[in-house]
Amino acid sequence: MTGCRRVGVIGLGRMGAPIAGHLAAAGHEVLGLDPDPVAGADLPVTVRRVTEDRELAGCEVVLVVAGGTAVARILLVDGQLRPSLRDRDVLVCSTVDPEEMRRLHEAAVRDGGRLLDAPLCRGDHGARRGDLLALVGGEPAVLARCADVLSAFCSDVVHVGGPGAGQVAKLVNNMLLWSTIASVVEGLRLAEALGVQRGPLVEGLCRSSADSWVLRTWERPRELPWADEDMRLVLDAASRAGADAPVSDVVQRVIGAVRSSGVLGEGGLGSAGWALPAHPVGEEAPGG
Known part of the structure; x- marks a missing residue:
């Protein structure tokens, strides 16, 4: 039409x-x-x-x-x-x-x-x-x-x-997105603690098996406004389906700390305040 x-x-x-x-x-x-x-x-x-x-x-x-x-x-x-x-x-x-x-x-x-x-x-x-x-x-x-x-x-x-399949697909998309962001932040933080600069590392990782959309758009500012709600939906759906979701359980806690740190607010490569707030895995992350 x-x-x-x-x-x-x-x-x-x-x-x-x-x-x-x-x-x-x-x-x-x-x-x-x-x-x-x-x-x-x-x-x-x-x-x-x-x-x-x-x-x-x-x-x-x-x-x-x-x-x-x-x-x-x-x-x-x-x-x-x-x-x-x-x-x-x-x-x-x-x-x-x-x-x-x-x-x-x-x-x-x-x-x-x-x-x-x-x-x-x-x-x-x-x-x-x-x-x-x-x-x-x-x-x-x-x-x-x-x-x-x-x-x-x-x-x-x-x-x-x-009916509803589009929302299931989006739910999985969001789970993978927030999981990747949390993993990339942790990996780059580790590299920096070990003396490797983020810029060259990201360039190299984008040409490796670790490549991802998150890495390729790392300079893009991200406020993560929907992360908590998205992960709540993921875990609610998993619970109703009786499906194990241990990675999602961790990501729900970690992603709140990533957002609260402001690491991504001005773009991943140019942002200040790189350190994440520490919290035990068994506790709720700030904002999570």
Whole structure:
């Protein structure tokens, strides 16, 4: 499906605002909704701000790009899909607990809606560039109808399975990301303690079997705002599934210390304050 479409974007923060801009640049008629009047202050004039969800009723596609804990409140009222979101395609681009995502799919089917879970990877950098990755769960026919909308801000779209599968994929992605960040910080801290400078070491590791996206983008500032919530979701899902997750258990404790240290706030190679706060493995890390 191609051509100009009316698309609603709920959530105009670090991800939603640039996504709305890309959609408008692609020729779509874009309506943006966010309860925070400051959010999306730099939206292009071609994006029309609305103040109530009922104003999205004329949209063919609605994207939800809000914090994961707010998604159920955005989609449902009194346990039912909001009337403004019925009989249209709704893409949940937020990171949501997979079990809750499946319940939202069931509510949408029951109440005449069409839902995809389409959490996004590559963060606000990818949102600004318009080369995000969407990991999609839901019906292939719904995805086919929304392909042109996703292509406005995604360079890659992968359909990983049925309802909730996109959130499972994002959960695993996040677990591996935070695990890698924690490992890289610890490894580079060890190297520095042993007298090896970070810059040359990172260059060498990027050409070795230790190469990773985290190392290759090491100079990029990272505030890790979602690390704690992401790891909580991982461990909750593992517990429900009866799956062992010893690495995730450690990462949940360690990643809070990494964030609190400020090591990555100004970019991994240029940041000061390299030392991590010490804490016993059996205790909760600061902010964890």
